[in-house]
Amino acid sequence: MISRPLADRMRPTEFYQMVGNRSLFGKDGILQKITDSGKIPNIIMYGPPGTGKTTAAGIIASKADMALVRLNATTASLSDVREATEQTHTLEGTRGILLYLDEIQYFNKKQQQSLLEFMEDGRITLIASTTENPYFYVYNAVISRSVVFEFKSIDEMDFLPLIDRAVEFMSKESGKEISITEDAARIIARAGAGDARRVLNIFENACSYSDGIITEEAVKAFTPEIVGLGGFDKAGDGHYDLLSAYQKSIRGSDPDAAIFYLAKILAGGDLISVMRRIQVIASEDIGLAYPQAASITHACVESARQLGLPEAAIPLANATILLATSPKSNSANEALKKAMQDIADGKGIEPPRQLQNTHFDGMNSSEKGQNYKYPHNYKNHYVKQQYLPDDIKDSRYYEFGDNKLEQAAKNYWDLIKKGI
Numbered sequence: 001m002i003s004r005p006l007a008d009r010m011r012p013t014e015f016y017q018m019v020g021n022r023s024l025f026g027k028d029g030i031l032q033k034i035t036d037s038g039k040i041p042n043i044i045m046y047g048p049p050g051t052g053k054t055t056a057a058g059i060i061a062s063k064a065d066m067a068l069v070r071l072n073a074t075t076a077s078l079s080d081v082r083e084a085t086e087q088t089h090t091l092e093g094t095r096g097i098l099l100y101l102d103e104i105q106y107f108n109k110k111q112q113q114s115l116l117e118f119m120e121d122g123r124i125t126l127i128a129s130t131t132e133n134p135y136f137y138v139y140n141a142v143i144s145r146s147v148v149f150e151f152k153s154i155d156e157m158d159f160l161p162l163i164d165r166a167v168e169f170m171s172k173e174s175g176k177e178i179s180i181t182e183d184a185a186r187i188i189a190r191a192g193a194g195d196a197r198r199v200l201n202i203f204e205n206a207c208s209y210s211d212g213i214i215t216e217e218a219v220k221a222f223t224p225e226i227v228g229l230g231g232f233d234k235a236g237d238g239h240y241d242l243l244s245a246y247q248k249s250i251r252g253s254d255p256d257a258a259i260f261y262l263a264k265i266l267a268g269g270d271l272i273s274v275m276r277r278i279q280v281i282a283s284e285d286i287g288l289a290y291p292q293a294a295s296i297t298h299a300c301v302e303s304a305r306q307l308g309l310p311e312a313a314i315p316l317a318n319a320t321i322l323l324a325t326s327p328k329s330n331s332a333n334e335a336l337k338k339a340m341q342d343i344a345d346g347k348g349i350e351p352p353r354q355l356q357n358t359h360f361d362g363m364n365s366s367e368k369g370q371n372y373k374y375p376h377n378y379k380n381h382y383v384k385q386q387y388l389p390d391d392i393k394d395s396r397y398y399e400f401g402d403n404k405l406e407q408a409a410k411n412y413w414d415l416i417k418k419g420i
Contacts, residue, residue, distance in 0.1 A: 042142075
């Protein structure tokens with residue numbers, strides 16, 4: 001018989017048993033108040049793995065006396081959701097269905113929109129979880145019908161009481177005395193990198209390796225090397241430091257450093273952040289120096305999305321090295337920032353008349369006709385006319401980059417605009 005993991009065997013049944021996130025789980029925590037009220041809203045939980053999202057959903061369901069259906073959006077379909085709603089016709093389902101949908105970001109917009117039907121008519125109360133920012137990945141109509149809670153990475157010190165409970169639990173379960181040294185407990189807490197499930201997995205493995213006393217040596221044998229190299233805390237500064245180092249290495253044209261940081265981020269299991277960041281890099285840092293880089297990167301990202309880890313690393317490695325070794329230009333990004341600053345300053349309210357959608361001037365208008373010049377009617381498809389609003393008509397936002405492609409474009413337009 002296969003034994004369930006310790007994290008599952010020790011899964012809390014009350015909020016006070018959970019570690020970290022006191023504002024959510026504590027005696028006066030909001031989730032405790034929600035369950036006490038008996039009125040369970042639709043909820044979206046977001047935060048890194050191992051912070052208690054699944055456990056919290058289970059506790060809410062048990063306190064609300066509702067039937068709990070668990071689905072994972074990476075494998076579930078709408079037919080699975082409809083099958084869950086059919087439970088409302090069963091004796092157990094008459095109390096209501098609480099649908100826990102893990103990794104909701106993997107449901108596309110149409111699938112998320114379809115959830116609204118079941119949320120609106122009350123067939124389900126939705127508790128969705130995601131490791132990503134829901135305001136980027138969850139359909140707005142779903143968010144507007146839900147309460148959003150952030151589950152933050154668990155502090156290292158909060159794991160020490162959890163490890164003490166694990167010692168007590170394993171001693172009772174095995175029928176023999178188990179202990180752990182203070183240093184070993186601290187190593188486990190630090191290696192957890194904010195993830196309670198990881199803490200308990202390391203503890204359980206070290207426990208099976210030890211003879212009653214869990215020592216530093218036993219713990220280090222099961223501590224991931226990636227954590228020992230500085231940790232991978234997806235919600236903390238270390239995570240963003242890695243993403244920053246990744247982008248800056250590509251921007252600095254260092255393929256070796258770029259591929260190292262890619263490998264380290266992927267070793268931490270974060271695929272989505274890499275896929276988002278690398279597409280930004282293609283347009284922000286390579287830009288017009290090699291415009292095709294954005295299309296190639298997008299293709300690699302879509303390939304990675306379909307493959308999933310570990311194979312997803314291969315197309316992402318291709319894109320990373322391509323971008324790191326490509327010519328660089330931030331001219332478009334700089335032009336955008338200048339234009340956005342003028343907009344923020346209240347400039348350029350109204351386009352010039354010739355660009356407006358003007359078809360009838362009115363009987364009393366002093367100016368007749370739009371006077372727009374159609375460039376395709378002129379030599380080289382170009383004619384000089386004012387395009388920017390009057391108050392910023394002489395502004396220059398875009399400056400050609402010093403790379404081969406932009407300089408070629410500059411030379412072409414210098415000739416055209418001189419009438420050659």
